[in-house]
Amino acid sequence: MANIFSRIKDTVAADLHEAIDQKEQKNPISVLNHYLRQCENETEKVRKLVERQYLLKGEFDREYKEALFLADKRKHQAEVAAKAGESELHEFALKEQAHYEERVARLNESRLQTGRQLEELEQKYEEMKHKLKDMQIKRMELMGRENMARAHHRMNKVVEQNSFSTKAFSRFEEMEGYLDRLEHQVNSTYHRNTIDARIAQLEKKIKMEETNTVS
Numbered sequence: 001m002a003n004i005f006s007r008i009k010d011t012v013a014a015d016l017h018e019a020i021d022q023k024e025q026k027n028p029i030s031v032l033n034h035y036l037r038q039c040e041n042e043t044e045k046v047r048k049l050v051e052r053q054y055l056l057k058g059e060f061d062r063e064y065k066e067a068l069f070l071a072d073k074r075k076h077q078a079e080v081a082a083k084a085g086e087s088e089l090h091e092f093a094l095k096e097q098a099h100y101e102e103r104v105a106r107l108n109e110s111r112l113q114t115g116r117q118l119e120e121l122e123q124k125y126e127e128m129k130h131k132l133k134d135m136q137i138k139r140m141e142l143m144g145r146e147n148m149a150r151a152h153h154r155m156n157k158v159v160e161q162n163s164f165s166t167k168a169f170s171r172f173e174e175m176e177g178y179l180d181r182l183e184h185q186v187n188s189t190y191h192r193n194t195i196d197a198r199i200a201q202l203e204k205k206i207k208m209e210e211t212n213t214v215s
Helices: 002-026 028-084 087-214
Strands: none
Touching: 028 087
């Protein structure tokens, strides 16, 4: 049964990765924007952790200073009680002093550890900010290349359209030339027929005049 669930999980993961790869090939800028939003969210989470760590370190520092002050205070009080011969008060002050000194040691270790953790978080945060900035720059570079690709695509389409227009215009010129030649041919034929008819009429008229003259 475990093997079946593992196979189903692997199959779903493979299908998911394939879908992501297809989306990335189709629209890489959209996928990059998605990754950037995720990185921005993670970076923001680390920033909040850094702020909380600062507050926590501040709390440890205040508690440490207070415990250190009380330990010194009880030490002084124990010395005063010893000089005054107040053994019970002296013993109580010593116990309080020991308690506060233990707290001082514990708080000192905690605040030092918190400081180291804070430095680690700050380094991680700065590293994430640099990587995020690099990704943002990468996105701008990809957008620039994508814009150029779209511009070249549009230019090619314009060139193709112009090429088609040029061919179409040439076709119209050919048609106009053909119509001009056809018109010239028709006109020539018309004029020839007209001349032949007029000459025939003139010849007929002259022949009639000659006949009338002979008569």
